Amino acid sequence: MTYIPTTDAERQEMLQVIGVERVEDLFHDVPEPYRFPPLNLPRPISEAEILAELHAMADMNVDLNHAACFLGAGAYNHFVPSVVDMIISRSEFYTSYTPYQPEVSQGVLQALFEYQSMICALTEMDVANSSHYDGATATAEAVIMALNVHHRRRRRVILSPTVHPMYRETVHTYTQGMGLTLVGEDTPRHDLKALAQLVDDQTACVVVQNPDFLGRMFSPSEMQALADTVHAHGALFVVVVDPISLGLMVPPGRYSADIVVGEGQSLGSNPNFGGPYLGIFAFRREYLRRSSGRLVGETVDKEGRRGYVITLSTREQHIRRAKATSNICTNEALVAIAASVYLALMGKHGLRTVAELCYHKAHYAAQRITELEGFHVLSTWPFFKEFVVQCPAPVEDINRYLLDEWGIIGGYDLSQDYPDLNQCMLLCVTEMNTREEIDDLVNALEEIANGALEAPPGGLTLSQR
Amino acid sequence: MLNRPEPTIYEISSPGRRGVTLPELDVPETPIPEEFVRDRLLLPEVTELDVVRHFVRLSQKNFGVDVTFYPLGSCTMKYNPKVNEVAARLPGFARIHPLQAPETVQGALQLMYELQQYLAEITGFAATSLQPAAGAHGELTGILMIRKAIHEGRGEPHRTKVLIPDSAHGTNPASTTMSGLEVVEIPSDRRGNVDLEALKAHLDDTVLALMLTNPNTLGLFEEHLLEMTHLVHEAGGMVYGDGANLNAILGIAKPGELGFDVLHINLHKTFSTPHGGGGPGGGPVVCNEELAPYLPGPVVTMEEHENHVHYTWQMPEKSIGRVRAFWGNFAVLVRAYTYIRMLGPEGLRAVAENAVLNANYLAARIKDVYPIPYGTRTCMHEFVAQGKIEGAPDVRALDIAKRLIDYGFHPPTMYFPLIVPEALMIEPTETESKQTLDAFADALLRIAEEARTQPELLKEAPHHAPVRRLDEVRAARYPKLRDVPGLDEEEALSS
DSSP states (O other): OOOOOOOHHHHHHHHHHHTOSSGGGGGTTSOGGGSSOOOOOOOOOOHHHHHHHHHHHHHTSOOTTSSEEOOOTTOOOOOOOHHHHHHHTOHHHHTOOOOOSGGGBHHHHHHHHHHHHHHHHHHTOSEEOSOBSSHHHHHHHHHHHHHHHTTTOOOEEEEOTTSOHHHHHHHHHHTTTTTOEEEOTTSOTTOHHHHHHHOOTTEEEEEEESSOTTOBOOOHHHHHHHHHHHHHTTOEEEEEEOTTGGGTBOOGGGGTOSEEEEEOTTTTOOOGGGOSOOEEEEEOGGGGGGOOSOEEEEEEBTTSOEEEEEEOGGGSHHHHGGGOSOOOOSOOHHHHHHHHHHHHHHHHHHHHHHHHHHHHHHHHHHHHHHTSTTOEEOOOSOBSSEEEEEOSSOHHHHHHHHHHHHOEEOOEEGGGTOTTSTTEEEEEOOTTOOHHHHHHHHHHHHHHHTTTTTSOTTSHHHHHO | OOOSOOOOHHHHOOTTOOSOOOOOOOSOOOOOOGGGBOSOOOOOOOOHHHHHHHHHHHHTTBOOTTTSOOOBTTTOOOOOOHHHHHHHTOHHHHTOOTTSOGGGOHHHHHHHHHHHHHHHHHHTOSEEEOOOOSHHHHHHHHHHHHHHIIIIISOOTTOOEEEEETTSOTHHHHHHHHTTOEEEEEOBOTTSSBOHHHHHHHOSTTEEEEEEESSOTTSOOOTTHHHHHHHHHHTTOEEEEEETTGGGGTTTOOGGGTTOSEEEEOHHHHTOOOOTTTOOOOOOEEEOTTTGGGSOSOEEEEEEOSSOEEEEEEOOTTOOOOSSSSSSOHHHHHHHHHHHHHHHHHHHHHHHHHHHHHHHHHHHHHTTTSOOTTTTSOOOSOEEEEOOBTTBTTOOHHHHHHHHHHTTOOOOEESOSTTSTTEEEEOOOTTSOHHHHHHHHHHHHHHHHHHHHOHHHHHTOOSSSSSOSBOHHHHHHSOOOOOOTTHHHHHHHHO
16 A cells, blocks of 8 residues: 555656656656665555554563553653543644644644643743653753853753663763763762752753652752752753652742753653653743743734744744754654643642552552562652662562563663662552552562572462462 | 634633542552642643543644645655554553563564664665654764764764755754754755855865755755765765655665765654654664664664574664663654555655656646746755745745635745745645645646735735734744743732
């Protein structure tokens, strides 16, 4: 199937109007020796055949409809109401382009304006843009924005060691040509004071995550203290957030954040094996003209009716070219619309409930695991939905056992990023995890505490269940 | 289209309404330290029906490819097959976590591995990274790869100049600046090519790369392409390919065989994945052997065992690093994979042939009325006309574009490329029929007539849209970028 409507007869008519004999004649500018190369690809197949193949490939994967999931670490299994997919399946939304022609794009524009509004409500920041690619690139763009606010005169950037490791890596990649000094990643974990000590008058920004990658929540007063030091040196305070946590937690706008970024996948998108996701990006009004990304603004038409347009584009690449604040063009508009639908449906009560369910269930799980021999919950700090457990065996082995014997997807192996957290697992509990699932997890870990990993496969442990 | 104004979600809100039911708490409560808890959350309070009606009504104020012809130049607004949407939503794809162990996601990894192979084959390159999320993201990736390969791999850190034609997309110079490199603009010649002499003048030992879109944004295949790529290589630089216009050359030519070193691909243009009102897209990067170790990663590799294959992640040896979290816009990759499998090699070539046929046909139908600079040449998948109509000196490209809305069409790209005054950049794509092209050409011809006889019809257009022309100056001068009752009043008080 090629989705090409033109018949041979029509093609002949068209060629005649153009004034050439054959379609091949249209390609005489292509150097002859390289023209019409063979493509070594599988033969074309029908919709029925491709669907059968795709089903088979999809069925090879262990999906979250068939396994209890305690894995988070930046991608989360939160509830997605049916309405969300129904709305973003409206093809007026998903088959449209960037709304450069506002008169025939009011739907996308108003939906994005409402997204910006609700992100401002959630973070209590002045302005939110209409998205970056994901949490990691939003973080990198925040760093670049901070550099631009200082006209690139400050070249020191401080990254907390408990910002998501992939986000830190992305910051390194994005800024590798800028001659920056990136410091802070080797400071003690969760130590905001140690970060504060690094701030000097050459510092463009300090980036902190709250709750951090290991799940720790910092209190508004701890965050405010760091913000005050950062500001005393004229630097910007960048905070990476989990939007679901903001159903409950004091928003970063209340502790003087200058730029707030985060991963918005939790707001109405499936885990999708890592993408498309949604880069949340909000900031203080004074930095508006240095900000990156697309902004939708309210205005009026010539009859005085309210309408929406892309605005302040003079910051953007299609106008400012080499002097643009970022190169971003295509963003994650449809995912932002999904977030808009999600936040509207949840509303002030629903999002609070989701956050509380995560908090209580995660704490219940941690409490029960604390009681197990050989497992230590290292999260003695306040946490939201993720916590660290030190295990009596390598995380990889534990996870294999959990999946094979219990149908459970276990936590994230922290030794990949923090070598001293050997045999430590980051567990995540959301509103999707039932008490039964949590109890199963605890029972499975208890089996491991009792030596199940050493037992022969299919042996005693299994029959005891 | 729906012409009634739609209130905002906050205007619909009424205290006490709920839009969703959540599970009861089934575990004991744990006290939450008071100082962490926010005192307000200014989200709306609406029902499910409120939300559904609101967003369905908004959708009715929007054009999309499924609604009407959408000939936006350089955007390749082709039909988005519905099977793609079904494929991406299979629970085995949508409901898998990116950090699951590779052995639990072999189907997903196989799909990614095969797509890496297909994209490399279609473009004539050695290796692929599926990580970049969009075209501009792919550009940044490719330029960072060239930078590292030349600065570190070849030990020539003094090369910092990137040559970019004046017809290039704005993302090219912006990506270059983000990479900490210097942009040098190269003019175009009288036939719409990169000016070869101007290019030569800049080819010294400070040149890092030439960034080239081919076919270029005038819709023309560069006539000196092989000479240019040869000259840049001879000068010690590399050639970056902007693949935004790849639709024109599927099965017609492979950029990897024409002297390009690295290229990004817009899955949301060439490979039929929907644009989503501005995203998500997919911007995979393909490259030659020399650059392959610098690709962002991890990428998917295949290990062959005695009676099965195993797919796993691998970080390229000298990688520039990751350019985002996780692996790429996977749900977009599923759609592109589906499309390639359904079309096969013949189908892909038919795409390019018919895209080019449609563009040349449309150009031929309107060229006597709308000037087409460089119009003596055969165009590729798109062409740039001028919104200058004889006998209608006051009418601008903008007016013609807005009047097209009254005829039920989405306007073409306007005022780009910058080197053509009053540009109307038209890309019909291969999925449009002769009837649609004829109807569009007829509308353009009628509009030209109106421009001479009733120019006010154009100046006042659109007449049949949810809103009339909007005051963009006001939007920029007095930015109103949110509407949150409670928050806005507070800000007004404090300022």
